Amino acid sequence: MGINSLNNTITLAGRLFDTRQPVRPLIPDTSEKPPRRISPIRQPFPRCTPEEAGIPSGHIAAFLTEIAEDESLNMHSILILRGGRMITEAFFTDHDPLCWKCTFSACKSITSLAIGMLCDEGKLSVDEKLTDLFDNRIPPLARLAVKDLTVRHLLTMSTGSSFNEITMMTERDWVRGFFSGTFDSGKFAYNSLNTYLLSVILTEKTGESLSDYLKPRLFEPLGISNYYWEKSPSGIDKGGWGLYMRPEDLAKIGQFVMQRGQWNGRQLVSADWIDQAASKQISTGETSDTYDYGWQIWVGRQHDSFLFNGMLGQNVLGFRENGIILVSHAGNDELFQQSNYFALAEKYFSGSFEDNLPADDAEHHNLQICIDGLRDIKETGDTPKNTRFRLFRRKKEESASSLPKECQKLSGVRFDCIDENAPGAGLMPVVLQAVQNNYACGCASLSFLCSGEAFYLTYAEEQESYFLRIGFREAADSDLVFHGVPYHVKALGIFTHNEDGVPLLKIRVNFCETPLTRTIKLYYTGAHPYLEQSERPGSPFISSKVLRIKRDLLSAPLIGDTLNLVDDDYLRYRIDKKFAPTLRLCPSQIIPRGKIFNNQNIQ
Numbered sequence: 001m002g003i004n005s006l007n008n009t010i011t012l013a014g015r016l017f018d019t020r021q022p023v024r025p026l027i028p029d030t031s032e033k034p035p036r037r038i039s040p041i042r043q044p045f046p047r048c049t050p051e052e053a054g055i056p057s058g059h060i061a062a063f064l065t066e067i068a069e070d071e072s073l074n075m076h077s078i079l080i081l082r083g084g085r086m087i088t089e090a091f092f093t094d095h096d097p098l099c100w101k102c103t104f105s106a107c108k109s110i111t112s113l114a115i116g117m118l119c120d121e122g123k124l125s126v127d128e129k130l131t132d133l134f135d136n137r138i139p140p141l142a143r144l145a146v147k148d149l150t151v152r153h154l155l156t157m158s159t160g161s162s163f164n165e166i167t168m169m170t171e172r173d174w175v176r177g178f179f180s181g182t183f184d185s186g187k188f189a190y191n192s193l194n195t196y197l198l199s200v201i202l203t204e205k206t207g208e209s210l211s212d213y214l215k216p217r218l219f220e221p222l223g224i225s226n227y228y229w230e231k232s233p234s235g236i237d238k239g240g241w242g243l244y245m246r247p248e249d250l251a252k253i254g255q256f257v258m259q260r261g262q263w264n265g266r267q268l269v270s271a272d273w274i275d276q277a278a279s280k281q282i283s284t285g286e287t288s289d290t291y292d293y294g295w296q297i298w299v300g301r302q303h304d305s306f307l308f309n310g311m312l313g314q315n316v317l318g319f320r321e322n323g324i325i326l327v328s329h330a331g332n333d334e335l336f337q338q339s340n341y342f343a344l345a346e347k348y349f350s351g352s353f354e355d356n357l358p359a360d361d362a363e364h365h366n367l368q369i370c371i372d373g374l375r376d377i378k379e380t381g382d383t384p385k386n387t388r389f390r391l392f393r394r395k396k397e398e399s400a401s402s403l404p405k406e407c408q409k410l411s412g413v414r415f416d417c418i419d420e421n422a423p424g425a426g427l428m429p430v431v432l433q434a435v436q437n438n439y440a441c442g443c444a445s446l447s448f449l450c451s452g453e454a455f456y457l458t459y460a461e462e463q464e465s466y467f468l469r470i471g472f473r474e475a476a477d478s479d480l481v482f483h484g485v486p487y488h489v490k491a492l493g494i495f496t497h498n499e500d501g502v503p504l505l506k507i508r509v510n511f512c513e514t515p516l517t518r519t520i521k522l523y524y525t526g527a528h529p530y531l532e533q534s535e536r537p538g539s540p541f542i543s544s545k546v547l548r549i550k551r552d553l554l555s556a557p558l559i560g561d562t563l564n565l566v567d568d569d570y571l572r573y574r575i576d577k578k579f580a581p582t583l584r585l586c587p588s589q590i591i592p593r594g595k596i597f598n599n600q601n602i603q
Contacts, residue, residue, distance in 0.1 A: 008026055008167070008171070009166055009167050009169075009170055011026065012025075012026055012169060012170050016430075016434065016578070017574045017575065017577075018424065019421040019423070019424030019577050019578055019581065020420055020423055020424065021423045021424065021442075022423050022439060022440065022441045022442050022462065023424070023433070023439035023440070025169075025437050025439060026169070027170065027172050028233075031230060031436055031437070031438060031485045032485075033228060033230060033244070033486065034486070035486040035488070036099055036100055036244075036488045036513060037100075037226050038098050039098075039226055041098075041223075041246070041249070042224070042225060043222065043223025043252070044086075044248065045081060045084065045085060045086040045251070045255075046084070046085050046086070047085065047086050047087075048087055049087065049359065049364055050087045050088065050364070050367070051356065051357040051358065051359055051360055051364070052357075052359075053083060053085055053087045053353075053356065054353040054354040054356050054357055055324075055353050056357060056360065057360060057366065057367040058363045058366065060080065060087070060088050060367055061363070061366055062348070063344065063345075063349075064078070064088075064367075064370055064371065064374065065370060066344055067341070067344060068092070068373075068374055070344070072332075072333070072340055073313075073330065073332055073339060073340060074313075074331040074515075074517075074537075075092045075313070075330045075332075075341070076091070076095040076101070076313075076328075076329040076330050076331065076515065077090065077091045077097070077101075077327075077328065077329045078090045078326060078327070078328045079247055079248065079251050079326070079327040079328075080326055081251060081254075081324070081326075081327075082325070082353075083323050084255055086251075088367075088371070089371075090374055091374065091375070092374045092375070093374075093375060093376075093475075093510075094475040094490045094510060095329070095510075095512065096512060097246070097248065098246060099512050100226060100227065100228070100244040100245055100513060101244065101245070101246070101247065101314070101329050101514070101515075102242070102243070102310075102314070102514050102515070103241075103243045103308075103314050104241050104311045104312065104515075105195075105240060105241055105309060105311060106243075106309060106314045106315060106316060107229075107239075107241065107242070107243035107308075108192070108195045108239070108240050108241075108296040108297075108308070109253075109277075109297045110243065110253060110308075111198055111199060111210065111239045111240065112155065112277050113253070113256075113257075113269055113277075114213055114214050114217075115202065115295075115296075116269045116270065116273030116274070116277060117213075117214075117218075117268070117269050118202055118205060118206070118213075119273065120269060120270050120273065123206070124151065124201065124205060125151065126151045126152040126295075127150050127151070127152060128150060129150050130146055130149045130150065130151075130153075130154075130197075131146060131147055131149075133151075134175065134179065134197075137175055137176060138179045139179060139180060142180065142183075145182070145183040146179065146185075149183075149185055151198070151201070153185060153194075154194045154197050155194075155198070155295035155296055156188070156281045156282045156294075157188055157189060157190050157194050157282070157296075158185060158186055158187060158282055159189075159191070160183045160184035160185040160187065160189050161179075161181050161182075161183055161189075161191055162181035162182045162183070162184075163177045163179075163180065163181035163193055164191045165191070165192050165193070167181075168192075168196075169437060172233040172234065173233075173234060174193060174196055174232055174233075174234065175197065175200060175234070177193075178193050178197060187285065188282050188283060188284045188287060188293060190336075192238075192240035192241055193240070194240070195239045195240030195241075195296060196236070196239045196240050197239075198296075199237050199238065199240075200236050200239075203236055203237070209231075209237045210236075210237035210239055211227070211228075211229040211237055217268060218253075218268060221263050221264070221268055222252045222253065222263055223249075223252070224245070224249040224252060224253075226245075226246055226249065227246075227249065228243070228244045229243045230242030244513060247329060250308075251316065251325060251327040254308065254317075254318050254325045256268070257278060257318060258323065258325060260274045261273065261274045276295060277294045277295035277296065278294050278297045278299060278306040279294050279299060280292040280293070281293060281295060284298075287336060288336055290302065290342065291307060291309075291336075291337055294306070303321065304319070304320045305318060305319050305321075305350070306318045307337075309336060309337060311334065311336075312331055312332055312333075312334065312515040312516075313330025313331065313332035313339060313341065313515060314328070314329050314330070315327070315328045315341075317342075317345055319349055319350055321350070321352070322349070322350075322351070322352060322353055324353075326345055326349065328341065328345075330515060331516060331517060331537060332515075333537045333540065333541040335545070402453070403450065403472065404472060404495050406495045407448075407450050407455045408450055410450075410505070410524065411448055411450035411455075412449065413448055413524075413587055414445050414448075414587070414588050415445060415446045415447070415529055415585040415586065415588070416444070416585065416586045416587075416588045417442075417444055417445060417446075417583050417584070417585055418584050418585065418586045419581075419582075419584040419585075421577060422442050422443045422444070423441075424440075424442065424577075424578060424581070425440065425442060425443040425533060425581050425583060426439075426441065426442065426443060426461055427440065427459045427466050427480075427509070427518060428440055428482055428487075428511070428518070429511065429514075429516040429517070429535040429538075430542075430578060431516055431535065431537065431542070432511060432514055432516050436485065438482055438483055438485055440461055441462040441464065442461055442462045443460075443531070443583060444461055444462055445460045445588075446458070446459055446520075446522065446585070447460070454469055454476075455472075455493070456468065456469055456470065457491070457507065464482070466480045466482075467480075468480060468509070470491045470493040470507055471490075471491065471492050472494065475492040475508075475510065476490065476492070477489075478490075478491060487511055487513060487514075488511075488512045489510060489511055489512060490509075490512055491507055491509045491510075492507070492508050493506065493507045493508075494506050498523075502526075503523075504521050504523045504524070506519070506520070506521050506522075507519070507520040507521075507522070508520075516536070516537070518533065519533070519534045519536070520532075520533055521534075522585075528584065529585040530583060530584050531582070531583045531585055532580070532581075532583075533583070534579070535580075538579045538580060539572075539575055539576050539579040542575050542579055543571070543572045543575050543576075546571055547571060547572075
């Protein structure tokens with residue numbers, strides 16, 4: 001990491017964790033993400049029962065039950081395919097099969113396919129040197145360090161560049177940043193900027209963006225039309241992250257790899273490229289316990305498997321030994337493959353299965369009951385260990401349109417945020433703010449309105465306000481725009497109490513296109529109302545990653561001595577204040593004294 005990048009990174013980190021003022025980004029936001037588009041799936045997979053594909057329905061029900069009961073997991077969806085047929089579609093809570101999802105690093109494997117096509121066309125070689133491809137953009141002092149680096153090093157994450165995902169948030173020109181850092185090449189060192197350079201190479205070789213290049217060569221042949229790839233500040237498709245795609249369309253690309261580059265009788269990329277990309281090219285060392293790396297595709301050590309892997313739980317896992325593919329989206333506390341999901345997936349699907357089984361209507365019916373039950377919304381974060389309850393369980397005996405009586409009492413009330421840490425708070429989850437370079441402007445107020453059978457929250461920040469509908473037995477949909485960038489959310493509320501019996505309104509806001517969720521707890525009664533915010537993945541996950549980065553930097557010149565003076569507990573404290581703030585409120589429109597909540601006046 002160059003000294004300028006290091007200084008910029010420290011500056012941005014200081015701004016991010018200073019809760020007393022809004023974050024000012026070092027580079028302007030460049031996102032042009034369009035609103036989600038809802039359209040039918042083109043070329044959908046044929047559907048069949050698990051038994052028709054040789055897998056007992058009870059086996060899949062046991063897998064889904066174990067997934068659902070694992071409190072460390074926060075699954076959004078799981079698709080299971082075998083032999084090119086869809087046998088199970090499981091969507092958890094209120095997640096939507098037709099809404100595109102951010103794939104994070106799982107799209108690196110798609111970039112690999114594009115590079116394979118480019119090589120098949122004779123326009124690129126994996127042995128081509130980076131000094132030839134980026135000749136006039138490599139600083140003279142860096143030329144010696146990178147003289148032996150090739151496209152193969154980019155594909156295998158072995159360039160050893162110190163310019164990475166953190167430092168790129170402070171730079172506009174990522175190519176210049178990449179070559180301005182230090183290099184320790186040869187060993188596996190995961191860095192998304194390697195994949196970004198592959199996207200740059202493709203664009204410069206073809207004159208097309210990565211997504212435009214893939215449109216006629218991959219996306220259109222597979223019937224994929226509903227997608228979007230974010231661009232860098234230089235206008236290049238990010239390549240290593242930023243692709244939005246629907247789960248079933250992502251499953252098609254997994255099936256395409258399983259079929260060694262064939263689709264409907266056409267060889268879209270050479271089988272040799274697939275064989276090389278999805279086989280071990282380099283050891284990942286301590287980065288992963290169970291997977292090595294091919295060409296932008298993870299490769300199983302214990303099983304003949306391949307993996308597209310994105311942080312927080314976005315995965316395409318293919319078992320070549322039996323033709324089974326699992327596509328999963330989640331909001332787990334993981335960067336790579338640390339969650340229990342992978343052990344469970346291998347436990348249930350890495351073995352051998354029959355080609356088909358006799359129909360079992362009873363077990364298939366039970367599987368459908370299991371899948372339907374995943375839609376019940378569960379909340380386990382506030383429960384004691386080994387205790388489970390369903391905080392948001394839908395009450396079928398009650399009308400879905402009826403509102404809790406507390407809604408009318410809150411209607412017309414505005415709570416102004418008077419806390420010194422309010423400038424650092426906002427509705428968008430902090431992780432999403434950082435990833436998108438799109439920062440909140442501080443919590444100014446919360447206000448509520450009843451209109452017929454609908455209940456609304458206005459979350460006002462200093463520059464923008466977000467108006468969203470709150471559902472109570474079913475999540476309600478809203479489309480919000482954050483500094484020009486649209487996001488679809490679902491919000492679900494409940495009036496409940498904390499462990500001390502204090503009444504509160506709890507609202508869970510699911511940012512549907514992402515793995516991230518914002519939770520708001522409004523303690524609205526008494527003389528001193530206050531707001532608690534949290535998110536998932538949130539403070540514990542971020543603390544563990546920040547502390548690891550700190551340990552890695554302790555040996556760095558200049559910065560190491562300074563970091564040694566920063567106490568780990570203090571870092572956790574600052575992260576908690578950012579990711580899980582408690583903010584004092586003042587009601588500015590007072591409910592008449594005759595209206596009370598649970599025997600406590602709002603004063």
